[in-house]
Amino acid sequence: MPKCDVLVIGSGLAGLTFSIKFAEKFPDKSVTVITKADESESNTKYAQGGIAVVLDELSDSFQQHIDDTLKAGAGLGDLNVIETVVKEGPDRLKEIISWGAHFDETPEGDLDLGLEGGHSANRIVHHKDITGFEMESTLLRKIKQLKNLKLLSHHFAIDLITEHQVSEKVKKYEEGKKLNCYGAYVLNQKTDSIETFQANYTILASGGIGQVYKTTTNPLIATGDGIAMAYRAKAKLKDMEFVQFHPTALYKQGENPSFLISEAVRGFGAYLRNRSGKRFMFKYDDRGELASRDIVAKAIDREMKRLGDECVYLDCKHLDQKKFKEHFPNILNKCIESGIDPFKDLIPVAPAAHYVCGGIDVDLNGRTNINNLYACGECSRTGLHGANRLASNSLLEALVFAHRCFIDISKKIPDTVSFKKIPEWNADLTVPPEELVLITCSKNELKTLMTDYVGIVRSEERLNRALRRLKVMYEETSALYKKLVISTQLCELRNMIDVCYVIVKSSANRSENVGGYYNIDLEEEELQD
Ligand SMILES: Cc1cc2nc3c(=O)[nH]c(=O)nc-3n(C[C@H](O)[C@H](O)[C@H](O)COP(=O)(O)OP(=O)(O)OC[C@H]3O[C@@H](n4cnc5c(N)ncnc54)[C@H](O)[C@@H]3O)c2cc1C
Numbered sequence: 001m002p003k004c005d006v007l008v009i010g011s012g013l014a015g016l017t018f019s020i021k022f023a024e025k026f027p028d029k030s031v032t033v034i035t036k037a038d039e040s041e042s043n044t045k046y047a048q049g050g051i052a053v054v055l056d057e058l059s060d061s062f063q064q065h066i067d068d069t070l071k072a073g074a075g076l077g078d079l080n081v082i083e084t085v086v087k088e089g090p091d092r093l094k095e096i097i098s099w100g101a102h103f104d105e106t107p108e109g110d111l112d113l114g115l116e117g118g119h120s121a122n123r124i125v126h127h128k129d130i131t132g133f134e135m136e137s138t139l140l141r142k143i144k145q146l147k148n149l150k151l152l153s154h155h156f157a158i159d160l161i162t163e164h165q166v167s168e169k170v171k172k173y174e175e176g177k178k179l180n181c182y183g184a185y186v187l188n189q190k191t192d193s194i195e196t197f198q199a200n201y202t203i204l205a206s207g208g209i210g211q212v213y214k215t216t217t218n219p220l221i222a223t224g225d226g227i228a229m230a231y232r233a234k235a236k237l238k239d240m241e242f243v244q245f246h247p248t249a250l251y252k253q254g255e256n257p258s259f260l261i262s263e264a265v266r267g268f269g270a271y272l273r274n275r276s277g278k279r280f281m282f283k284y285d286d287r288g289e290l291a292s293r294d295i296v297a298k299a300i301d302r303e304m305k306r307l308g309d310e311c312v313y314l315d316c317k318h319l320d321q322k323k324f325k326e327h328f329p330n331i332l333n334k335c336i337e338s339g340i341d342p343f344k345d346l347i348p349v350a351p352a353a354h355y356v357c358g359g360i361d362v363d364l365n366g367r368t369n370i371n372n373l374y375a376c377g378e379c380s381r382t383g384l385h386g387a388n389r390l391a392s393n394s395l396l397e398a399l400v401f402a403h404r405c406f407i408d409i410s411k412k413i414p415d416t417v418s419f420k421k422i423p424e425w426n427a428d429l430t431v432p433p434e435e436l437v438l439i440t441c442s443k444n445e446l447k448t449l450m451t452d453y454v455g456i457v458r459s460e461e462r463l464n465r466a467l468r469r470l471k472v473m474y475e476e477t478s479a480l481y482k483k484l485v486i487s488t489q490l491c492e493l494r495n496m497i498d499v500c501y502v503i504v505k506s507s508a509n510r511s512e513n514v515g516g517y518y519n520i521d522l523e524e525e526e527l528q529d
């Protein structure tokens with residue numbers, strides 16, 4: 001039975017940042033990072049635009065970044081959290097630079113600051129259009145130097161271990177006593193066996209949920225596993241109705257994930273046009289293409305529905321070609337590969353599920369309501385984003401909260417740990433699946449259901465329909481789960497259903513029409529060309 005001082009679930013920006021800090025500070029303690037696919041596979045790896053940090057005190061200020069964050073989130077963010085994250089950002093950025101991350105610079109040698117939607121100043125630090133790849137690679141290089149840090153790829157966390165597994169007296173805990181977390185059951189995908197990972201502290205850094213939708217910018221790993229595990233372990237979730245859709249994913253039918261055309265391209269001056277070539281964004285917001293993400297995504301959705309189209313278009317033809325090539329080499333390559341020349345053609349784009357603003361409810365130190373269980377990064381709900389995340393605030397949040405989890409745990413870590421006796425996973429009476437198609441079809445059905453009924457704009461009737469269907473899918477999958485040998489596909493389906501259920505329920509419970517992705521308030525006449 002593997003044992004360690006800290007178990008970290010996820011090897012994206014949040015998980016690796018925490019792990020490096022902890023392993024460096026406590027060389028005699030052990031950190032195990034488990035991750036469900038190859039070590040670099042994560043949302044982090046695909047982050048494009050950059051990380052929002054206030055660096056230029058002449059043209060920007062902490063207060064402006066705070067105001068922009070609060071405004072983008074429809075006033076639902078937690079001011080104390082926003083202030084903390086914004087003000088700690090510069091130190092966290094310096095740290096990752098000191099670990100070897102490179103960001104683009106101006107000819108004068110300052111960090112080059114880009115612009116994205118909802119920001120009142122240029123403050124996006126970036127590495128071309130592959131900022132996340134640069135950060136992820138830096139961290140993966142750094143962990144190789146740390147002997148007390150073990151990274152296990154293709155290890156899939158199935159469930160957290162709490163009193164539910166450890167004690168027969170579960171009721172006692174359900175009556176209000178705080179649960180403890182002792183680690184996780186993990187499917188070793190290399191040996192197909194389920195191992196019990198025991199840990200004094202467990203950190204969920206398992207990222208997002210985009211794959212519960214048919215169209216998403218998130219890679220295949222983003223099935224909401226950490227959020228679903230936390231939910232089943234009775235951790236509190238919050239704000240799950242606030243799923244952010246990125247306005248401009250490349251429209252290419254059948255591609256999963258959808259390729260992102262960074263918001264930084266609009267920050268660089270690109271226009272949005274509808275099929276008739278009209279720029280439409282100013283009808284919806286006086287910031288035009290640079291309104292915050294929820295507004296742009298809703299406007300595009302409205303425009304597509306109004307005209308019966310499957311996409312709108314991004315126009316880059318008027319932009320400086322040399323500079324565009326320097327800033328966006330990855331996007332340019334992808335367009336060319338797809339037969340689109342951005343300097344001659346319009347780029348077809350449509351909104352895609354991108355980011356979950358809610359998640360596992362944590363305090364300012366990343367603590368959940370379960371003892372010894374922390375969460376950071378996209379799977380957590382810190383209160384930073386409110387109803388809609390401001391562009392490039394996610395990498396920032398991951399860095400700041402990974403650090404805060406580390407500081408909190410550092411103060412508490414005991415010299416020695418006595419591990420409890422944990423029961424091994426019981427797979428008695430389970431049988432290998434005869435037809436995997438039952439699982440893959442259900443996954444596809446779920447994605448369609450979410451896209452059609454719980455997408456950008458929601459209605460009570462559609463939510464009710466989704467809920468009814470989800471209940472049936474839940475029953476079907478629970479039956480499979482009891483009967484079949486555990487597999488990644490089955491666990492993912494079970495997690496996705498749990499996550500969707502929470503999204504639908506929280507959407508239905510949020511009666512007022514606030515921010516996020518709800519009804520559009522425009523008068524119909526204003527929409528005519
Ligand atoms: C295309 C794209 C572009 C983006 N651009 C930006 C940007 O410019 N700026 C910005 O701020 N944000 C951006 N974002 C959002 C940002 O990248 C993510 O929110 C952030 O990187 C999340 O980091 P994380 O460490 O929390 O999770 P991730 O980086 O997603 O890492 C999660 C990890 O958990 C692992 N995992 C998941 N489930 C399990 C399980 N059951 N068992 C074991 N391991 C598991 C995964 O394999 C992965 O290693 C972008 C996102 C996408 C998809």
Ligand SMILES: N[C@@H](CC(=O)O)C(=O)O
Nearest residue numbers: 048049050262263391392
């Ligand atoms: N910066 C964006 C992604 C992008 O458009 O580059 C984000 O925060 O998700």
